Each structure stands twice: as structure tokens, then as C-alpha cells.
Amino acid sequence: MTNLTIYQQAVREMYEAIAGVDTVETCKIQYNAVIEGKTSTHEADVYWEFTDGDLTYKAVIQAKEQASLAELFVFLRMLRDIPGQVMGVIVTQPVYQKDIKDMAANAGILLYELTQPITGEIWEPVVSNVKVSVDKVWVKQAKEQAGLDDEPIQVSVEPKYSFIYDEAGNCLDTVQGIFDQYGKQQQASGRQTIVHTFAAPTFLQTNHALVPFIKLDNITFDVELVNVNQWAGVDMAADILESTVRYFGK
Template sequence: MDKGMYAEAIEYELLTQAIYRDILAREGVSTANVQHNVSIVGRSGVEHQVDVYWEFKQAGITHRVLIECKNYASNLTLEKARNFFAVVHDIGNCIGIMVTKTGYQSGAATFCKHYGLALKLLRKPTEEDWEGRIKEIHINMIPRVPVSSETHPIICNLYLRPDSEEQDVRLKNANRQNPELVRANPSMRFLGKDGLPITEELRWWIPRQLNVLEREDGGPYKQLVKLTDHYISENLGNGIELIQVIGVVIDYYVETLPSHQVVIDATETVSAILKDFVSGEWEHVRAT
């Protein structure tokens, strides 16, 4: 075997290892250590090389699995099946799985079925594999967004709750001097009780609060968003202090943008499938 073929064979074995590691994790078998290229001495005293191997205990019983990987471009022969069965039989008390890319000759399949060797296909999906399955998803996207322009700006007014009569007096005085105090600016972020930011900047936060999908194009629309434990920091004359925000009222317009189509092609995202040779059922999909 030349270096290129050897490298491809090792890569195929590592892919098999990764696939079964994913399957066992999905099934909750966290104690299984899926190993690659393991040497195991059989009952005869002969040492055998196993491409992929794992074992785990369940209900006091040890389960051992041996996998033979054949990165072949042609169907696996009866001779290869017999050779692997000899390894499984010599090691004993284990389950044998053969994995290949193309398929199995009829004699090999009959032999493995009789002796309980599982036959799997691990390869990139073909057109035949996609029959009866969703191959492409076409999504027509019609974006409906809040307008933010000079003629139709998004306006967000704050409803503030002072924590004392003293703060209420200072807040009213500050608001008389600066009416913009109760109007949010795009770079503002709401704070928590500790004075640390708990939201992103309002330029990004506000659009997420608006029910634009329920609105027709145009406006103006008004939406109330109630808040709890949200604060802003302002200097009301005695230095920077926190003021609670109990809600915001947002005035906005809505616009529908030109539609566009997104095509999700599963053939471009699936790098490999694990398929049972006998039943033809997919057992695992590996994404790129």
C-alpha cells in the first residue's frame, strides 16, 4: 500500500472512530472510550490489530465492540468477512462491525448475517441515498423592519421611577432643564442594580422589542415595553446615581424590504452518512 492509500485508510478509520463517538455520546453512553488502532491478544495467544474499539459496562455486563474499516472502492469480499470473523471469534465475547464505502458481495453479506457481524456503509451520500429525503430547502425571505431615518426616526421615551421623594424632586428639576433626559439615545445601555450593563446598546436592543411582523407598512406605531430591575445612570445634581426604568414607549414606522430566496442544500453540508447495509436506514449524519 502506497503512502497516499495508507493515509486515506487511516483517515477513514479516524472518521469511523469520530462517528461512533458521536453516536455513543448521543445515546448517553459516556463511559465508552472509542479507541483507534488497538492491539488485542486473542484466546489463541495471537495479537490482533483492531481499527476501532470500545468497551463499556452496563448493568454489570461488559460490552466490547470491534470495528473493521475497509476504505475500498469495490464491494467487500467473502474472504475479508471470513478473516474478520476469525478475529472476532478469537478475541471472543464481543460484537463485530464491518464498515466500508461501497458495499458487500452477496456471499460476504450472507456469511456475516449468519454469524451476527453487522454490516455498515460509511461514505458520502449519493443521489440514491437522498430518495425520499429532503435534499433542498428553499426559503423565501421577506424582511419587514422598523424604519430608522431622518423623516421617520425611532423614538424611545423612558418611564422613570425615583427611589425617594428627594430623587423625585431632583429628577423633575433636571428634566425641566433638559427635556431629553427621558428620551433614550442609541448608544445607551440599561444597567442592573449594581450599575453594570445588562443589555446591548439600545440601537440594537430596541428593534428586538418591536412586533414589526404584525404591522402593515407605514405608521407611526407605538409600543410599550415594561421593564423590571433596569436602570440608567444620570447626574441629577448630586453626582452620578442610578434611576430605575419601569418601561419604555417606542414610536416607529415599518417598511418591507425586497424579498430574496435562500437555498439550503443538504448535499453541501453533509460530509458523510453511516448507513445499515441490510436495512438501508441512515444511522448517523456527519455535517461539515
């Protein structure tokens, strides 16, 4: 395979990501596609046809080093020759000319402007399947002392704002800090299940005035190294889907 430009690579990643889209039904997805128009056939980097159950939409995706007015006119003629509700997508470098942006917006052409290369691999730890286990006996006693029955004790859902304290009331860390501790130790791809226990009594801050802390038992979660550049295609595919549906007024 010849070396791809960053724009062609982005289109390739879109194509690969579309296979994982489950919010709509994909009717057809083609790479290096040949599309039958009303008057002639057309070539495109990617052709995506999908339905939301009520309407069928089509997206024609092209990689271009530069999106000029001339390029837009040629692309627009293609789009108008393809029957149905067709959205055009051009993956290109940043566009600064207002007339080009205006024409693209009015014609139903999404300009996907890349400001930097997305090629290469950037590996970062990703945490999932988080379960915070508390000392149920301790929590029950604390609720009884506060005069509470089955009222739930709310805690922060944001790991970086979930503060952890020792028995003396000193802040030790956050839940995010625990995630980061194991993420830095992760050396290879592959999911690992972590059960983080506490050697001394440890407490999680709550949002409840009468029970400001609850005693922790352990925190269980999965951590794996993921190439975050793989997410670019997922984000772009989702953006195309949303833009297409919005443009056609649904």
C-alpha cells in the first residue's frame, strides 16, 4: 500500500470506525467506492449509506489536500447526481476563506479540517468497569446513628473529585489518583483487572451532610493501554452521522 496523506489516513480511520456504529443501521459502506448516479458513475474515497428506521441517508467522503471553490463545485455536481439525501464530507487542511465555508455549509458539505496529523500511535491507560465497594456494616451503623433509614448516600461520580481520607481526616488521594497509579504501571496492551484494597481504615467523601464519609472496602476496575489515535475515526464517524441527520432536518 502506498503511503497515505494525513487526510487519506483520517478517511481510512472513519471507514474502519463506521463498522462499530450501532445508533443507526448501516445499509452499505464502501472504501474506494464507485457510486451510481442519475447520469453517470462517480468515484469516492468512502460511501456510507445508513438508515435510522424512518429515513435513509447517504454520506460521500473525500480526502483533499486543499478545499478550493473549484473542488467544491466539482464535488457538489457529484452529490446532486446521486439520488436521495446525500451529505458530502471533505477531509482537508484548515479552511480560512469565508466564501468556501459558506458555500460548503449551504450545499450540505461538511468540511472536516485537520489541524495536525493523526497518524502514529499514542498509548494511554483507559479505566472501565469501576466498582466502589464500601463496608456495608459500617455504613449501616453510620446511617442509623444519623437517623437515616434507606436513604441513599450520594458520592461524586467524577473520579478526580472523589476524595479519599484516612481515619484522622487527612486527605490521602482521589479515586482518579488510584487509577493513575496503576495506569502508569501498565506496560503492555491488554486489559487487567485491579482490586485496590486499603491497609488502614479509609473513607470516601460523600455529598451528605449527616454522613460526610463512608468507609471503603476496595475499588475494583479494569485498566488497559489503548492507542488513543484510534478514537479519531470514531469521533469523526459520529460527527458525520450527527451532521447529516441535522442537515436534513430530523
